[in-house]
Amino acid sequence: MGQPVLQVKNLEVEFVTDDGIVRAVNDISFDLYPGETLGIVGESGSGKSVTNLTVLGLIPQPPGRVVSGEALFDEHDLLELSHRQFQTIRGKRIAMIFQDPMTALNPFLSIQEQLIEVSMLHLGHTRAQAIDHAVELLELVGIPAAASRITEYPHQFSGGMRQRVMIAMALSCEPDILIADEPTTALDVTIQAQILDLLKAMQDKRGMAIIFITHDLGVVASICDRVMVMYGGRKVEQADTKTLFASARHPYTLGLLDSAPRWDQPQQKRLQAIEGQPPDMMNLPAGCAFAPRCDWKTDECSAAVPELVSIGSETTESHVVACIHADQIQQARSASSEEVPHA
Amino acid sequence: MPNSENTILSVNDLKVHFPGKRKFGQPQRWIRAVDGINFDVKEGETLGLVGESGCGKSTTARAILNLIHRAKVQGTIHLNGTRIDNLSDRAMISHRRTVQMVFQDPFASLNPRMMVGNIIREPMANYKLFGDKTGRRLEVIRLMELVGVSPQYMNRYPHEFSGGQRQRIGIARALAVQPKLIICDEAVSALDVSIQAQVINLLMDLQQKLGVSYVFIAHDLAVVRHIAHRVGVMYLGKIVELADSKELYDSPKHPYTTALLSAAPVPDPLVDVRANRITLTGEVPSPDIEYEGCSFADRCPQVLGHCASTMPQLSGTDHQVSCLLYEDDNVDKSDPPNSNSAEVFV
Numbered sequence: 001m002g003q004p005v006l007q008v009k010n011l012e013v014e015f016v017t018d019d020g021i022v023r024a025v026n027d028i029s030f031d032l033y034p035g036e037t038l039g040i041v042g043e044s045g046s047g048k049s050v051t052n053l054t055v056l057g058l059i060p061q062p063p064g065r066v067v068s069g070e071a072l073f074d075e076h077d078l079l080e081l082s083h084r085q086f087q088t089i090r091g092k093r094i095a096m097i098f099q100d101p102m103t104a105l106n107p108f109l110s111i112q113e114q115l116i117e118v119s120m121l122h123l124g125h126t127r128a129q130a131i132d133h134a135v136e137l138l139e140l141v142g143i144p145a146a147a148s149r150i151t152e153y154p155h156q157f158s159g160g161m162r163q164r165v166m167i168a169m170a171l172s173c174e175p176d177i178l179i180a181d182e183p184t185t186a187l188d189v190t191i192q193a194q195i196l197d198l199l200k201a202m203q204d205k206r207g208m209a210i211i212f213i214t215h216d217l218g219v220v221a222s223i224c225d226r227v228m229v230m231y232g233g234r235k236v237e238q239a240d241t242k243t244l245f246a247s248a249r250h251p252y253t254l255g256l257l258d259s260a261p262r263w264d265q266p267q268q269k270r271l272q273a274i275e276g277q278p279p280d281m282m283n284l285p286a287g288c289a290f291a292p293r294c295d296w297k298t299d300e301c302s303a304a305v306p307e308l309v310s311i312g313s314e315t316t317e318s319h320v321v322a323c324i325h326a327d328q329i330q331q332a333r334s335a336s337s338e339e340v341p342h343a
Numbered sequence: 344m345p346n347s348e349n350t351i352l353s354v355n356d357l358k359v360h361f362p363g364k365r366k367f368g369q370p371q372r373w374i375r376a377v378d379g380i381n382f383d384v385k386e387g388e389t390l391g392l393v394g395e396s397g398c399g400k401s402t403t404a405r406a407i408l409n410l411i412h413r414a415k416v417q418g419t420i421h422l423n424g425t426r427i428d429n430l431s432d433r434a435m436i437s438h439r440r441t442v443q444m445v446f447q448d449p450f451a452s453l454n455p456r457m458m459v460g461n462i463i464r465e466p467m468a469n470y471k472l473f474g475d476k477t478g479r480r481l482e483v484i485r486l487m488e489l490v491g492v493s494p495q496y497m498n499r500y501p502h503e504f505s506g507g508q509r510q511r512i513g514i515a516r517a518l519a520v521q522p523k524l525i526i527c528d529e530a531v532s533a534l535d536v537s538i539q540a541q542v543i544n545l546l547m548d549l550q551q552k553l554g555v556s557y558v559f560i561a562h563d564l565a566v567v568r569h570i571a572h573r574v575g576v577m578y579l580g581k582i583v584e585l586a587d588s589k590e591l592y593d594s595p596k597h598p599y600t601t602a603l604l605s606a607a608p609v610p611d612p613l614v615d616v617r618a619n620r621i622t623l624t625g626e627v628p629s630p631d632i633e634y635e636g637c638s639f640a641d642r643c644p645q646v647l648g649h650c651a652s653t654m655p656q657l658s659g660t661d662h663q664v665s666c667l668l669y670e671d672d673n674v675d676k677s678d679p680p681n682s683n684s685a686e687v688f689v
Contacts, residue, residue, distance in 0.1 A: 043535040044506075158626055159396070188395035188562060190623050193606035197622070215536060218565075218608025241612045259540035260610045261569040263592055270547070271569065273540035277505050 004031035005176050005209050006055070006094075011069035013047075013054050016062060022281045024050040026233040028069075032177065037203065037210040039224030039241070041217070041256070043278050047233035048213045052179050054079070056096060057086045073177075092122040095170035099182040101162035105154040111138075111165055112150045118172040137168040141198060160191035167198065174206055181213045196223050217260050221245060229253045232279045232289030235308060239319040247333075249311065249319075249326040252290045254333075288323070296325045350421075351524050351556045352384040352407065352442075357418035357428075359402050359411055363631050372631045373415070376402040378580035381657065384524065387550060389557040391571030391588065393564055393603070395627055399580040400560045404526045407558065408444060409435050423523060440470055443517035447529035449509035453501040459512050460497030463487065466519040486515040489552075490545060507538035511545065518549070524556045531566060543570055564607045568592050576600045579630055579638045586662040596664040598645045637667065 013025040025047040032038050040048045053059050055071045055078055071078040073094070081089070098104040106114060115137065116130035125133060131150070138146035141164040154162055163183060170178055180199065184192040200223060203210055212224055220227055220241065227244045229237040229252065237250040248254050258272035276293035279285065285292055287302035294301070306322045323329070357380050363372035377399040384390045392400050405411050407420060409427055420428040423441050430438065443466075446452035453462055463483045467473055473482045484494040490511040492504075501509055510530065517525050527546070531539045547570060549555060561567050567574055568588055575585040576597065584597040595601045602621040623642050637643070640650040650667055657665040 043537065160626060189564070189608075190395065190603060190606045191626065192608075193620060194622065196608075216608065217536070217610035221610050221612040221614070222608045245610070245612050256536055257610065259537050261540075261543070261565040262609060262611070263565040263568045263604065263607055264609050264614065266589060270544055271540035273544055274537035275541070277507065277538075278535070 002033065005034050005073070006032040007070075007072040008032075008051070008055060009070050009072070011051065011054065011071065012067040013050055013059065013064060014067055015064050017282075020282045023284060024233050024281060025054065028230075028233075028235055030228055030235070030238070032209045032211060034176070034209050035203065035207045036225045037212055037223055039220045039227040040211060040213045040230060041215060041220055041227060042230035043215065045278060045281055046230040048230055049181055051230075052096075052181060052211060052213060056090055056094060056179065057081065057083075058090075088122075091118055091175075092173040093175050094177045094179065095173070095175040096179040096181065097163070097166045097170050097183045099185050101159060101166050101186070102154070104166055105162060107154050110151050110153055111157070115150070115165070115169055115172065118169055122173045133172070134168070137172060138165070140171070140202075141165075141168045142194070143168075160187055160194065163187060163191075163195055164198070167195070167202070171202060171206070175208055177209050177211065178203075179211045179213070182215070183212075184219065185214070185216070192219070199223070217256065229256070232284055233281065234289065234305070234322065235320075236290065236323070237319075237321045238308075243319050247319075247330070249321045249329050250290075250323045251294045251296050251325075251329065254329070255293075296323075296329060298325070300324055349386040350383050351386055351388075351423055352558070353419075353421040354380060354382050354403075354407070355419045355421075356381060357403070357406055357420065358416065359399075359406050360415040362413070375580050375630050375633070376414075377406065378630075379418070380575075380577075380580075380582045382575055382582065382585060384556050384558060386523070386556060387554045388573070389550065389559050389571045391567035391574040392558065392560045392577060393562060393567050393574060394577035395562065395603075397627055397630060398577040399630075400577055401528055402580075403577075404444070404528045404558065404560055407526060408439075408442060440520045441522055442524045442526065443520065443522040444526045444528065445510070445513050445517050445530040447532055449506050449513055449533060450501075452513055453509055453516075455501055458498050458500060459492075459504070460487075460494075462501070462512065463515045463519050466516060470520055472520065482519070483515075486518055487512075489518070489549070490515045491541075505538075507534055507541060510534060510542050514542075514545065514549070518553070518555075521553075522555065524558065526558045526560070528560045529562070530559075532561060532563065539566070546570065564592075564604065576603065579627065581638065581665065582657055582663075583639065583666070584662075584664045585657065586664075590662055596662065596669060597666050598643045598668075599639050602644070637665075 009029050011025055011028045015022040015024055028051055042048050054066060057078060066079055112131060112134060115134035116127065119125045119130045119133050135146050135150055138150060143149060143161060143164055157165065184195050187195065199210065214220060224241050226240050228235055231252050237248060237253045248257060255274035259274060261271060274293055279289045287304055288306050291297045291301040306324050308320045308322045310318055310320050311326060357377055359377040360373040360375050363374050365371055382390060392403065394400055406416060409430060416428060419426055422438055427435065427438050460483050463486055464479050467479045467482060473479045483497065487494040492508055492511050531542050534542060543566065559567060559570055571588050574588050574591045575582045578599050584591065584600045595604055602623050605619055605621045621644055625642055636651040636653050637655050640646050645668060647667055653667060655665045655667050655670060657663050
């Protein structure tokens with residue numbers, strides 16, 4: 001796959017609050033290659049968004065603090081850049097789409113004002129050039145009558161249309177990396193399908209890499225090439241999408257896969273919920289953060305944080321998992337799948 | 344129409360029209376949030392209502408609870424055999440025991456200044472149930488155990504609980520007056536997948552134990568298939584299709600249902616959803632338009648010549664559908680007519 005466009009190494013981020021220190025991101029490393037879509041999955045508070053906001057230099061410091069790690073992009077460590085240096089990268093080479101298109105757009109400015117700002121700043125367009133460019137972008141993302149609608153304000157657009165405007169804005173400078181933080185969570189399924197198709201088409205055309213943050217496994221299955229699963233601020237498993245869905249090894253990943261109901265299959269008797277509650281990030285348990293909710297828990301689980309181990313030699317893609325019982329789990333799963341043939 | 348004994352809720356030709364913004368010199372426009380819907384809910388049954396934002400799901404829920412103000416409400420609603428849509432707020436109080444609601448946002452729906460024990464106790468006290476204070480306290484303990492929140496947390500405040508636990512407290516509050524029907528309006532949408540599964544299991548267990556009925560409103564098609572016995576699909580204030588859950592998902596008839604299902608992602612990378620996706624063009628139109636014919640006609644991939652001028656009726660016995668493609672014969676048609684302009688992406 002060539003050289004990664006972004007390399008995050010051993011990233012650690014914490015927040016200092018009145019009640020104590022929240023270790024939001026612990027020892028996260030990942031590579032992102034050109035043209036691929038990396039999914040990041042996890043519950044609320046698992047550190048998905050903080051990881052990416054840190055990469056974009058958008059964590060307010062204080063209360064946030066990058067304890068260690070680096071994020072290599074184009075021979076720069078993004079974490080070392082000054083505010084001014086960052087402005088030449090953020091929005092131009094790395095762009096972001098947020099979850100809520102209503103709050104991400106400024107309600108006081110017309111769509112035109114918000115769109116031309118990007119290209120005037122980064123591409124040195126004149127106002128007239130920038131407006132032409134903006135209209136082209138809106139047409140590209142499928143907004144009908146773009147030339148006349150561009151002077152309207154965000155409240156005159158529907159949720160799906162606003163998200164298209166956000167995507168147009170993000171694509172404005174043809175970025176190398178697009179970070180999409182739950183871009184379709186607030187949208188209806190038919191609109192979600194349109195937006196996912198649009199992102200895929202834009203990626204095919206431009207070859208950009210996408211980091212797709214979501215908690216919806218259905219969306220992961222339909223758009224991501226590789227998936228990283230986070231729990232308690234750590235990476236617990238990573239594999240290519242097919243491998244992850246077919247032979248996940250981490251009990252948390254398995255729990256997530258089992259607890260999601262499917263509309264295309266007859267209902268099972270009961271959903272296999274993961275018992276217990278997500279961890280308190282203020283005082284994470286010693287050892288594996290998932291241990292208190294895990295069926296496979298033994299005493300060793302609480303002794304030390306499990307290392308990420310590479311498994312699965314059958315595929316060329318790397319499959320890493322952080323669980324000391326991964327082998328047992330695999331044996332148990334293959335045994336039980338022999339008993340009950342896959343429906 | 345108080346019909347068969349075990350029908351808890353019967354909604355007949357319900358219409359809720361909100362007044363739109365009045366522009367100078369123009370006639371009053373009406374937002375047709377709900378525009379003539381019919382359904383029944385039986386004892387111990389879960390009816391799912393699905394549809395996109397603005398299709399009238401939540402308005403239907405509020406109409407059932409008689410919580411609509413400043414709107415034209417037509418049609419009848421029978422709750423447990425009594426007509427409730429024409430009752431005053433005061434007269435409604437005695438019926439509020441029969442129907443309760445669980446809300447979407449577990450953060451906004453619990454009073455942050457009340458201890459959770461009191462939140463669950465308040466509805467009981469309103470109806471003077473369970474004898475005295477001690478009796479109610481015991482019932483609060485029983486309910487908290489029932490929904491899986493340890494009663495020792497009775498004196499804590501909502502902010503000390505996670506989203507999933509708060510939703511359990513909201514369910515305990517709804518159960519406090521022993522209702523026959525609970526309306527769940529997007530009750531699990533705000534929860535993480537693993538917690539969502541816990542709450543769905545809880546709701547299904549409670550139904551087994553207590554025989555309570557649910558109207559389960561959600562936009563997540565997978566969740567609705569899992570929990571509901573029957574499912575109604577809404578589009579622009581109308582139910583366009585209503586059938587048994589398995590029947591509806593396995594052989595949808597209405598073109599809108601088909602499109603909706605084809606857009607829903609499946610958590611399995613081996614299923615190529617894109618292969619048979621029907622992409623609808625455009626978006627749901629504004630609900631202030633009065634249609635002569637089918638309101639879905641201008642987006643429908645299987646539109647017929649007379650669709651825009653003839654109003655389809657929800658018809659059929661078990662599998663009801665409101666579409667002219669099925670108008671001629673309410674007998675099940677095995678293969679739908681040729682699509683004339685279906686945009687199928689391969």
